[in-house]
Amino acid sequence: MRVLSTLLILALTACTQTLSAPPLASDVGDDQSTPAVDGDDWVADGTEDSLDDTLEGEEEPADDVDDGVNEYLSDPMGLETPCRGDRVSSASVDVLLLLSDSSTVTDIYDVSARIDAIATIFETCGDPWGLFPTTSRQIPRRIIQAIETREIEDENWGRAIVLDFAGRYFDNLREALSNGRPSYAWDQYYYLADRSDVSRTRAVVVAMVAHLTLDLPYALVAVQSTDDHEDDYFVLGELMIEIADVFIEDLRYYYDTDPEDLLNGFFFGNWVDGAFGEDTTITLNYQTIRTKSWNNHRLLKQWWGGWIAAGEIYSAFWTMDGILATLDASGTI
Secondary structure, eight states, rough: OOOHHHHHHHHHHOOOOOOOOOOTTTTSSOOOOOOOOOOTTTTOTTTTTOOOOSOOOOOOTTTSSHHHHHHHHHHHTEEEEEETTEOOHHHHHHHHHHOOOOOOOOSSSHHHHHHHHHHHHHHHHHHHGGHHHHTTTHHHHHHHHHHTTSSSEEEEEHHHHHHHHHHHHHHHHHHHHHTOOHHHHHHHHHHHOOOTOOOOOHHHHHHHHHHIIIIIIHHHTTTTOOOOGHHHHHHHHHEEEEEEEEEEEHHHHHHHHOHHHHHHHHOOOOOOOGOTTTTTHSSSSSHHHHHHHHHHHHHSSTTTTTTHHHHHHHHHHHHHHHHHHHHTTTTOO
């Protein structure tokens, strides 16, 4: 345990970690050996100067959304054969591809509606690819509320980060659904979610780690975050902690998995009876990860810092995946 603890601390603190380090998990998917600078030039439509200055008060898809999208936002399960066993059917995949087309996303209300519809489709079939949207469907709803109640000071920035951050999930889902090539982190999630010998708790936390360690720093760069946005950034972080109990209950209901002990440790740091090891709290902790993502976005903005940040992100992701693989193999999660 002492050797593992030392490796964890080194991997999360050393900015000069080499990019050639192999993944720690022994069961990673194909093509995981080279870290890519994923999505650093991706910007969701509507996240720049064209952002509206006011927000509507209802979570309704915008009128100019494609009619096909609107149809499935109002009735995501309007299909005769939505499932193929415990997986989504090809008809559902077609709908999911439509919903995850980030180029047609219009605003943060549309983001919320699409994530909810995507989650509903996967949940109906019990398809484990839906573990992540089930955990994340409450997040845009809470952020919308925070923007409308002025909990977030810079409203335009708040909307921009929601659009770009969610767009990265949409794009990676779309790649996975079409047998394309999602980022190494999302590829690992979908690989694990498909395996019957991997706990669903492990799979869903890997998805959270993928979104927070890889997508988040690039999203922060894409929406031109500055030090003036730091307070708003950490306010958003607190909002996710607020809703943790809700999506823990959703995971129980839809996927018959009980991640409460691990996720309480992840969000609150209170690892039950020390069962997860003395250094797990430090390494696999939500606010620690978010802080490192903020710092990595600063590095990404420097001409000399991109490769350092990419190496740090890559090493951090695989280190945390390795922790989860160890906990899973021991039957702890």
